[in-house]
Amino acid sequence: MAAPMSDSRKALENMEPAVLPGGAAPYGNFPDYSRFHPPEGRLRLLPSALLSRLFPEQREGPLLGLDVGCNSGELSTALYRHLLGLQESRSCPQGSMAGMDLRLLCCDIDSELIERAKQRSPFPDSISYITLNIMDPNTREPLLRSYLDTFGRSAFDLCFCMSVTMWIHLNHGDRGLVTFLSCLASKCTYLLVEPQPWKCYRAAARRLRKLGRNDFDHFRSLTINGDMVENITKILTNDCAMELVCCFGSTSWDRSILLFKSSRPNTCGN
Missing domain, CATH: 3.40.50.150 (Vaccinia Virus protein VP39)
Known part of the structure; x- marks a missing residue:
């Protein structure tokens, strides 16, 4: 069972819309986003030797x-x-993993x-x-x-999609989410995804209402809802010819990090 959220963490989340320019940031484009969800919260879940595991063979380029x-x-x-495998103090990639x-x-x-x-x-x-x-x-x-x-x-070897799917979904609807995931799947060998859970959708809509703005165009008509990890996994595996390789666990803000691999030759169509 997840540990209860600390008071300081609750305070940060509650003040986020008020202190960030642009209010609810309808595309997720919050300035200083990393203050609230630091990179370390994700990196601690990813193996340091992930690249060498995924791409063990020497290659040109x-x-x-x-x-x-x-x-x-x-x-x-x-x-x-x-x-x-670079240390924070290093700014040059020579001698890397x-x-x-x-x-x-x-x-x-x-x-x-x-x-x-x-x-x-x-x-x-x-x-x-x-x-x-x-x-x-x-x-x-x-x-x-x-x-x-x-x-x-x-095509790309690896694509990152970290806490983006909700914003695509809210602004482009169910069809837009499927189109987005299909696009990414067609352009990479591996896809690393961090979906937002459904509670984040409700929170985003609530922030808009508190600011007196119109609701997201598609929020109330979304039929892809509920368990978003399951939904996105189904879309990628059933519709996009990808297979789930691994779930690396969940961040402290309750978002799973999933790795998928293409099971077909990459294409770069629309």
């Missing part, structure tokens, strides 16, 4: 990762360090958060940040294809 909904880049940088080279393309819908990520990045040669509405195929496809073409690749 770097491993390519796509981080969708990267916010201002704190988690992207932390994931990069963790996966390559088994000599592996990892390149990350990180995207977010909020251009201000992306600019902040670019300014703060300690790895500008290895981590790229772009403003992108991942649900717009007219901009998504050329941008992702251009990045992959740079490395002579047709």
Whole structure:
């Protein structure tokens, strides 16, 4: 049974909408998001040798990762360090995990958060940040294809989707969620997903109401609801030709981290 939430933790969660510019942040684009859900809460669940386990064979060129909904880049940088076994004091990837080279393309819908990520990045040669509405195929496809073409690749090795699915679901409905997951599944070999539980949907809608704003367009019509870990697993395994490899456990804020693997050749369609 999970430990009861501390008073300080409750206070942080309760004050979040009030102290963050933009109020409810309808796309999840909270400034200073990492103050409330620090990267360490996720990294402690991921094996430090995850990359070498997933990609044990030597290969030409770097491993390519796509981080969708990267916010201002704190988690992207932390994931990069963790996966390559870099210490916090190191800003150079030389001598990293088994000599592996990892390149990350990180995207977010909020251009201000992306600019902040670019300014703060300690790895500008290895981590790229772009403003992108991942649900717009007219901009998504050329941008992702251009990045992959740079490395002579047709797909990413690993995709990160950390606490993004709810915002896609609320803003684009059931069909949008399925389309989003299908898109990611078609563009990577491995997909690491951290779905928000249904209670987070209710909390997001409640924040909008408290601010006197209109409700999310799709919230009351969502038929994919309840156990979101189960729902997203079903979509990815039944509709997207992926298999569940591992559940790494849950964060202290009650979100599971799931790893899926593609069971078909990657395609980069819409």
